[in-house]
Amino acid sequence: MPDYPFVPKSNRYLEAGQFWALPLADGRYGCGRVMVVPAFGPKDRVHFVAGLAGWIGEGPPTETSISGAPVLEQA
DSSP: OOOSSOOOSOSTTOOTTOEEEEEOTTSOEEEEEEEESSSSSTTOOSOOEEEEESOOBSSOOOHHHHTTOOEEEEO
């Protein structure tokens, strides 16, 4: 299982609610979240739905810091 924050390289261990840091150009961080796994049914081993959290922080996201942040977009 991944440690937080993690950099996703595969969807093998992804679960809805997991998150990762998105470094921004100004040195702050945004946050991506796993919304749905698998994306297209139980036999889908590749795709997942990701969401962009409405959160920006001075450091990488933590479970506490992103708690309650809305999802702005998902795909």
